[in-house]
Amino acid sequence: MAEASIPSERYKQGLVTRRSVLGEAHVDRALANETPFDQPFQQLITEGAWGSVWSREQWSKRERSMVTIALLAALGHDEEVAMHIRATANTGATRDDICEALMHVAIYAGVPAANHAFKIAKATYAEIDAAKPAAEEQK
Structure with missing residues (x-):
């Protein structure tokens, strides 16, 4: 990760949720294709969409x-x-x-x-x- 070498807890939770919804293969492909250019975007969606919204219990x-x-x-x-x-x-x-x-x-x-x-x-x-x-x- 460009900004932080240690992933946030929200990122970690988002990655777990993202994998549970989209599947291991899909997420593995997305991460393998990550570049320095889109890494901030991948972090944003993993933390925001998957860690903040999809991980809610409501x-x-x-x-x-x-x-x-x-x-x-x-x-x-x-x-x-x-x-x-x-x-x-x-x-x-x-x-x-x-x-x-x-x-x-x-x-x-x-x-x-x-x-x-x-x-x-x-x-x-x-x-x-x-x-x-x-x-x-x-x-």
Whole structure:
């Protein structure tokens, strides 16, 4: 870390939470690709998003997952929508939960945003489903 050689407790907690939601492989890739240029940003999101918000006890990871996907869909952050759809395997948000969240997007953020998010969700779930037999064969 550029500013401090010892990670803060919030960073450590954020990293634990980030790994539990996005998975070890995703976080390992993000950290491996970290450069001095984006290190402050990685620290910010790990401490802020994951250490301060996602680590709070008031909502479950399932609830946070649904709200996050709805917000990302409403804002048109397509890659993040797909990433968080994949993370539902770790948060406990079901496909029915995500359908309901995207129905809310349609009413409160617009049908085009929800329509596009449904398209992303369907494609992401198809990728997940296609990978299941390969993953099961490797066991």
